Amino acid sequence: MAKTFRRTRQRESVRAVIEAATRPLRADEVLFLAREQVPELGLATVYRTLKLLVDEGELAEVKLRSGATRYEPVQREHDSFFLCDACSRAFPIEARLTNELALPDGFTMRRREVTLLGTCPTCSENQAHSG
Amino acid sequence: MAKTFRRTRQRESVRAVIEAATRPLRADEVLFLAREQVPELGLATVYRTLKLLVDEGELAEVKLRSGATRYEPVQREHDSFFLCDACSRAFPIEARLTNELALPDGFTMRRREVTLLGTCPTCSENQAHSG
DNA sequence: CTACGTGCAAAAAGTTTGCAATCGC
DNA sequence: GCGATTGCAAACTTTTTGCACGTAG
Numbered sequence A, B: 001m002a003k004t005f006r007r008t009r010q011r012e013s014v015r016a017v018i019e020a021a022t023r024p025l026r027a028d029e030v031l032f033l034a035r036e037q038v039p040e041l042g043l044a045t046v047y048r049t050l051k052l053l054v055d056e057g058e059l060a061e062v063k064l065r066s067g068a069t070r071y072e073p074v075q076r077e078h079d080s081f082f083l084c085d086a087c088s089r090a091f092p093i094e095a096r097l098t099n100e101l102a103l104p105d106g107f108t109m110r111r112r113e114v115t116l117l118g119t120c121p122t123c124s125e126n127q128a129h130s131g
Numbered sequence C: 001c002t003a004c005g006t007g008c009a010a011a012a013a014g015t016t017t018g019c020a021a022t023c024g025c
Numbered sequence D: 001g002c003g004a005t006t007g008c009a010a011a012c013t014t015t016t017t018g019c020a021c022g023t024a025g
Helices: A009-020 A027-032 A043-055 A123-131 B011-020 B028-033 B044-053 B119-130
Strands: A061-065 A070-073 A081-083 A088-090 A095-101 A108-119 B059-063 B069-073 B081-084 B090-092 B095-101 B109-118
Touching: A009 A027, A009 A043, A009 A070, A027 A043, A027 A070, A043 A061, A043 A070, A095 B081, A108 A123, B011 B028, B011 B044, B011 B095, B028 B044, B028 B069, B044 B069, B109 B119
Parallel strands: A081 A108, B081 B109
Antiparallel strands: A061 A070, A081 A088, A095 B095, A108 B109, B059 B069, B081 B090
């Protein structure tokens, strides 16, 4: 029998925060933002809810070089990000790659991800002013 | 005055293990392998040595989806990996991408990384046999 | 009512740091 | 000998889990 999922204030707040975000968020960012709606919300619940939503196919996990896991709605899921060396923020980008991948025999590709490393406009400016 | 670096059995063993590897290794893998040479080697020393070698420009850090950091010699540094969903091992690949990246104004790209997610030959076989 | 969900605290996993003992140079 | 290096244990960070209480349906 399929498990039944309950609609709780905690889950709704996590969902709402991710939906409202313009870039993938970390668990602690979700906690901070969701507590505006549900102050007693705990970090464990955030993690449990994020995992649940990922399993349900509603959210996608994004893991980039910085190490921290980020989450975004699948409808808006990107396979390409620009990751700023200076501020570590991740920006979704459109990377149209006409690829020719020499994938050896036996390997099965499920998905491709592209990460661009560099400096974002904000940090470029700051460096120019301070250098 | 520049710091002097000493040549120790511990450092040499870490170096040797990474040099001998055919794929980027995690710290715990380095520890396990290097202990064949230096049994009393500690994990903290592995981390300290890896960081030292990265700072020296001898090793490169590789961070992929699985979360754990891997290390490989810079001479063999790859910008493209195949990461197995099942066993989490990382395989260097050649990804010749003829790209056309629409990078917005103000962004400066320093480097590009491509990660392929999927199943490696070993795990494909195991799944076939057990499924 | 009752199984699912929550908050808290403790546990894990990966990495870093403090410190006294050790060792390269 | 002196200062760099090491091993151990403890601290830290991020994520997961155990448990008793709370609550949606």
